[in-house]
Amino acid sequence: MNEIWVLVTGSLVGITCGLTGVFLILRKMAMIADAISHTVLFGIVMAFIVTQTLNGVWMMIGAGIAGILTAYLVQVLQSNGLQEDASIGVVFTTLFAAGVLLITLFAGNVHLDVEHVLMGEIAFVPWNTWTFVGITMPKAVWMLLFVLLLNILFLVVFYKELKISTFDPVFAMSLGLPLVFLHYAFMTLVSFTTVAAFDSVGAVLVVAMLIVPASTGYLLSKSIKVMLISSMAVGIMSAIGGYYFAKLFDTSIAGMMATTAGLIFMLVFLFRPYEGLLVKKRKLTNIHEIVVK
Amino acid sequence: MLSGNLLWVLVGASLLGIASGLNGAFAFLQKQSLVGDAAAHSALPGIAIAFLIFQQKDLPLLMLGAIITATLSVYLIQGIINRSKLKSDAAIGIVLSVFFGIGIVLLTIVNQSSSGNQSGLNDFIFGKAATMARSDLVWLSGSVTLIITTCLVFYKEWKLMIFDATFAKGIGLPVERLRLLLTAMTVLTIVTGIQAVGVILMSAMLIIPAATARMWSDKLNIMIIMSALFGAFSGACGTLISSLKTGLSTGPIIVLTASSLFLVSYFFSPKQGLLVKIRQRRQLEKQALEQEVQGS
Amino acid sequence: MNAIEVSQLTVAYENTTVLHDINLHVPVGKLTGIIGPNGAGKSTLIKAILNQLPNKTGKVEILGQALNPKNNLVGYVPQRNAVDWDFPTNALDVVLMGRFGHIGLFHRPSAKDREKALNCLKSVGMEEFANRSIGQLSGGQQQRVFLARALAQEAEVYFMDEPFVGVDAATERTIINILKQLKEKGKTVLVVHHDLQTVRDYFDWTVLLNKTIISSGPTNITFTEEKLQQTYGGKLFFMNEKNNKAVTERGSLSAIR
Numbered sequence: 001m002n003e004i005w006v007l008v009t010g011s012l013v014g015i016t017c018g019l020t021g022v023f024l025i026l027r028k029m030a031m032i033a034d035a036i037s038h039t040v041l042f043g044i045v046m047a048f049i050v051t052q053t054l055n056g057v058w059m060m061i062g063a064g065i066a067g068i069l070t071a072y073l074v075q076v077l078q079s080n081g082l083q084e085d086a087s088i089g090v091v092f093t094t095l096f097a098a099g100v101l102l103i104t105l106f107a108g109n110v111h112l113d114v115e116h117v118l119m120g121e122i123a124f125v126p127w128n129t130w131t132f133v134g135i136t137m138p139k140a141v142w143m144l145l146f147v148l149l150l151n152i153l154f155l156v157v158f159y160k161e162l163k164i165s166t167f168d169p170v171f172a173m174s175l176g177l178p179l180v181f182l183h184y185a186f187m188t189l190v191s192f193t194t195v196a197a198f199d200s201v202g203a204v205l206v207v208a209m210l211i212v213p214a215s216t217g218y219l220l221s222k223s224i225k226v227m228l229i230s231s232m233a234v235g236i237m238s239a240i241g242g243y244y245f246a247k248l249f250d251t252s253i254a255g256m257m258a259t260t261a262g263l264i265f266m267l268v269f270l271f272r273p274y275e276g277l278l279v280k281k282r283k284l285t286n287i288h289e290i291v292v293k
Numbered sequence: 294m295l296s297g298n299l300l301w302v303l304v305g306a307s308l309l310g311i312a313s314g315l316n317g318a319f320a321f322l323q324k325q326s327l328v329g330d331a332a333a334h335s336a337l338p339g340i341a342i343a344f345l346i347f348q349q350k351d352l353p354l355l356m357l358g359a360i361i362t363a364t365l366s367v368y369l370i371q372g373i374i375n376r377s378k379l380k381s382d383a384a385i386g387i388v389l390s391v392f393f394g395i396g397i398v399l400l401t402i403v404n405q406s407s408s409g410n411q412s413g414l415n416d417f418i419f420g421k422a423a424t425m426a427r428s429d430l431v432w433l434s435g436s437v438t439l440i441i442t443t444c445l446v447f448y449k450e451w452k453l454m455i456f457d458a459t460f461a462k463g464i465g466l467p468v469e470r471l472r473l474l475l476t477a478m479t480v481l482t483i484v485t486g487i488q489a490v491g492v493i494l495m496s497a498m499l500i501i502p503a504a505t506a507r508m509w510s511d512k513l514n515i516m517i518i519m520s521a522l523f524g525a526f527s528g529a530c531g532t533l534i535s536s537l538k539t540g541l542s543t544g545p546i547i548v549l550t551a552s553s554l555f556l557v558s559y560f561f562s563p564k565q566g567l568l569v570k571i572r573q574r575r576q577l578e579k580q581a582l583e584q585e586v587q588g589s
Numbered sequence: 590m591n592a593i594e595v596s597q598l599t600v601a602y603e604n605t606t607v608l609h610d611i612n613l614h615v616p617v618g619k620l621t622g623i624i625g626p627n628g629a630g631k632s633t634l635i636k637a638i639l640n641q642l643p644n645k646t647g648k649v650e651i652l653g654q655a656l657n658p659k660n661n662l663v664g665y666v667p668q669r670n671a672v673d674w675d676f677p678t679n680a681l682d683v684v685l686m687g688r689f690g691h692i693g694l695f696h697r698p699s700a701k702d703r704e705k706a707l708n709c710l711k712s713v714g715m716e717e718f719a720n721r722s723i724g725q726l727s728g729g730q731q732q733r734v735f736l737a738r739a740l741a742q743e744a745e746v747y748f749m750d751e752p753f754v755g756v757d758a759a760t761e762r763t764i765i766n767i768l769k770q771l772k773e774k775g776k777t778v779l780v781v782h783h784d785l786q787t788v789r790d791y792f793d794w795t796v797l798l799n800k801t802i803i804s805s806g807p808t809n810i811t812f813t814e815e816k817l818q819q820t821y822g823g824k825l826f827f828m829n830e831k832n833n834k835a836v837t838e839r840g841s842l843s844a845i846r
Binding site: 029033207210 | 497
Binding site for chain 1: 639659679698
C-alpha cells in the first residue's frame with residue numbers, strides 16, 4: 001500500500017510539473033522556475049517564523065508570496081538594465097541565502113531542515129495523512145491534487161490568452177490582453193506547484209520535473225496540445241521509473257526521478273523524429289535569406 | 294584579536310572572493326552567469342564518483358572529479374543549444390537539475406556505504422567555511438594565484454573574444470581554445486569554492502559581485518578589478534560578521550554581504566543607480582512640459 | 590474624420606528622446622508609408638500609437654476615439670523576428686489568433702472563426718500550408734501568415750512593422766496587392782518601410798520621420814528630394830535624378846535584389 005502511495009505521489013508530481021513546465025519552456029522562463037524553486041524556501045521559513053506552525057496552507061501562502069516576489073524582483077532589475085540571467089542569479093541566491101540563514105537562526109530544531117527542503121523525502125509521504133470528506137490520503141497527495149486542479153482550471157480558462165501572449169506578446173498587447181496579470185498568475189501557479197512537489201521530491205529536483213519532461217515534449221511535438229500530453233507522460237514515466245531504479249540501487253528516490261527524466265530526455269534528444277536534418281536545412285535557408293537581404 | 298582559525302577562514306574567503314569576482318565578471322559579460330550556476334551544481338556527481346572510485350576523501354581527487362563533470366556540463370549545455378530548438382534557459386535548467394539529481398543519487402549511495410558515513414560529503418552541498426583548515430588554504434591560494442595570473446596574461450584576448458568573437462576569429466585568435474581556458478578557470482573557481490560556501494551559494498559568489506561591479510563602470514578593466522574587490526570584501530566582511538554569533542553560518546552571510554553591496558550600488562551608483570535614473574527621468578519630463586507650455 | 594490623429598506625442602527613455610513632439614494625421618482610406626533612417630523611431634511610433642510604451646506623453650485617436658482594443662478597430666503586424674518561430678503551432682492556428690479580439694475571454698474559437706481564418710490564409714495564397722508547422726515556413730511564408738492574421742482581425746486601421754524585410758519578391762507583390770485591396774475597401778494602412786525606390790508605387794500618403802515628423806501628406810507632395818535630404822541628414826545619394834530615384838545605403842542593396 002505504501003508503495004502505491006509513493007508511486008501516486010510521484011506520478012502526480014510528474015503530471016503537475018509536466019503541465020506547468022510546458023509554458024515555462026515556451027515562455028523561456030525555465031531559469032525563473034529554478035529561481036522560484038530556491039526562493040520558495042525563504043517563503044516557507046517566513047511562514048513558519050510568523051505562524052510558528054508547519055501548516056500546509058500557510059506554507060503555500062508563504063511560498064506563493066515568495067514566488068511572486070522573485071518574479072517581481074527579477075522583472076524590476078531587468079527593466080532597469082541588468083541582463084536577465086544576472087537578475088535571476090542575484091535574486092534567487094540572495095533570497096536562498098536569507099532562507100538558509102533564517103532556518104539556522106530560528107527554525108533549527110524543527111523538521112524544517114535545509115536538506116529536507118532541497119532533497120525531499122518521498123518515502124515518508126504515506127505516513128503523513130489527512131482526512132477530508134471521509135477520505136484519508138497522504139497530505140502530499142491532497143496538496144498535489146489541489147494544485148493540479150488549479151493548474152488545469154487556469155489552463156482551461158486562459159489557454160488561448162496564455163498561448164498568444166507566449167507566442168507573440170507584442171501582438172497580444174495590441175489585442176489588449178492582460179499580459180501582466182497572466183505573467184504573475186502563472187508565476188503564482190509555478191510557486192504553488194513547487195511547494196506541493198517540494199515536500200516529496202525537494203525544491204531542487206522540482207526543477208528537474210518542471211523543465212526536463214516539458215523540454216522532452218518540446219522536442220517531440222508540433223502543437224502545444226501534443227506537447228502538454230507528452231510532457232505529462234514523460235513526467236509520469238520519470239516518476240515511476242525513478243522509484244523502481246531507486247529501489248534497485250537502494251538510493252534517493254527523488255534523485256533517481258531526476259536522473260530518469262534526464263535519461264528519457266537524452267534518448268529523445270538523440271533519436272527524435274522531426275528535427276535533425278530538417279532543422280539544419282532551415283538554419284541554412286535562414287542564412288541564405290540574410291545574405292540575400 | 295583574531296583567533297588562528299578565524300584568520301585562515303578570513304584569508305580563504307577573501308581569496309575565494311577575488312577568484313569568483315574575476316571569473317564572474319567574464320561570465321557576466323558573456324551573458325553566462327547561470328552557466329556558472331549549472332557548473333556548480335554539476336560538480337556534485339563528480340565529487341561523489343571520485344569518492345566511489347577511490348574510496349577516500351582526498352581533496353585533489355575529489356576536485357578532479359568535480360572538474361570533469363562541471364566541464365562536461367558546460368559542453369552539454371552548449372551542445373543542447375546548438376543541436377536542438379531548445380533555448381539556453383531550458384538547456385541550463387536540464388543540465389543543472391539532472392546533474393544535481395545524479396549527484397544526490399550517488400551521494401546517498403556514498404552515505405550508505407560504511408566508509409562514506411564519516412566522509413562529510415554533504416558539506417559540499419552546504420559548505421563549511423567555518424571549519425576551513427590550513428591545508429585547504431594551500432589549495433585555495435594555489436588556484437587563486439593561477440586564476441589571477443591567467444586573467445592577467447589573457448586579458449586582452451578574452452576581452453576581444455567576448456566583445457566580438459567573429460572578429461577575433463578573423464584576426465587569427467584561437468577563440469575555441471580561449472573559451473575553453475575561460476571555462477576551465479571558472480570551473481576551477483567553482484570547485485575550489487564549493488567546500489567553503491557550498492554548491493548553491495557558490496553561484497552567488499560568481500554572479501553578484503560581477504553584477505555589482507557593472508553598476509559602477511563601463512570599462513572592462515575597472516569592472517573586473519571592482520568585481521574582484523567586491524568579492525574579496527564580501528568574503529572578508531561575511532566571515533567577520535558570522536564570527537560574531539554562533540548560528541550565523543558563514544556561507545549565507547557572505548552571500549548576503551555581497552547582496553547588500555549590490556543593493557547599495559543599485560540605488561546609489563553614479564552611472565547606473567536608480568536614483569540617478571529617476572532624476573534623469575524627472576528632468577526629461579520637466580523639459581517636455583516646458584516645451585509643451587512654450588509650444589501652446 | 591481622420592483614421593489616425595496624433596498630437597504632441599513624445600517618447601523618452603532614461604536619457605534619450607526617441608520621438609519628439611509628433612503631430613500627425615492620416616485620413617481614412619490612405620495607404621501610408623512611414624519613411625526614415627535607421628533609429629528614426631519608426632517602429633516606436635507604431636508602438637506608441639498602439640499604447641505599448643510606458644514612457645509616453647501626448648494624445649492618440651483612432652477614428653475619433655481613444656484607442657480601445659475592445660472595439661477591434663486596429664489590426665497589427667509586428668516585426669517577424671519579434672517572435673520565436675520554433676513555437677509548436679501551425680499556420681492556421683496563428684491566423685486564428687487574429688480572431689481573439691472578437692472571441693473574447695473565456696470563449697473558444699468557433700467553426701465560423703476557423704472558416705474566416707482559413708479564408709484569410711487563402712487570400713494570401715497560403716491555404717495549402719494551413720497545417721504546416723510555422724517553423725517549417727520560409728521567411729516570406731511566415732510574413733504572409735502574419736498578414737493573414739491581421740486580416741482575420743477585420744479591423745479598420747492596420748499597422749504593419751516592416752512587412753517587406755527579408756521576404757521574396759513574390760511575397761512582396763502579394764502583400765502589396767492585399768494592402769491595395771484593403772485601401773479600396775476603405776481601410777487605412779500604415780506601413781513602416783525602408784525601400785525608397787518603391788515608395789511612389791506603393792503609397793499614396795507618406796510620413797517622413799526622424800525623431801520628429803519632417804513632413805507628412807500625399808506622396809507626390811511629401812516625397813521630394815529636398816525633404817528626403819532633410820530626413821536623412823545628407824546621408825542620401827541620388828543615383829538617377831531624372832526619375833528622382835533615391836537610394837540609401839540600404840536602398841542600394843535592395844536595388845541589386
